[in-house]
Amino acid sequence: MSQDIRGEIRTFIGAKFPGLSFTDEQDIFALGFVNSLFAMELVMFIEKAFGTRIPNEELKLDNFRTVERMADLVQRRVAAAAH
Known part of the structure; x- marks a missing residue:
């Protein structure tokens, strides 16, 4: 499941920044192409794509x-919703 999640996230980021090359472990903010507006787009994408809600306490840049x-965040949220 983790690979599927990563693939969907990579596809979303890649569609917004064509030609950009990055690994799953690279800090996309440190690469300099992500701003706070895109961070909110990421939150909305994750919530919609994976059918989960990200609570305020999880809205940390590190996530x-x-x-x-x-x-990892998606897996935590999906697991929490299952309980």
Whole structure:
């Protein structure tokens, strides 16, 4: 499941920034192409694509720095919703 989540997130980012090359572990904010507006787009995309809601306490920049961290966040939220 984690690979599927990562793939969807990579596809979303890639569609917004064609030609950009990055790994799942690279900090997309440190690369300099992500701004706060795109960060909100990421939140909305994740909520819609994965059918989850991200609570305020999870809206930390660290949860969105890398594809890997976003996938971990999605898995936590999906698991929490299942309980």
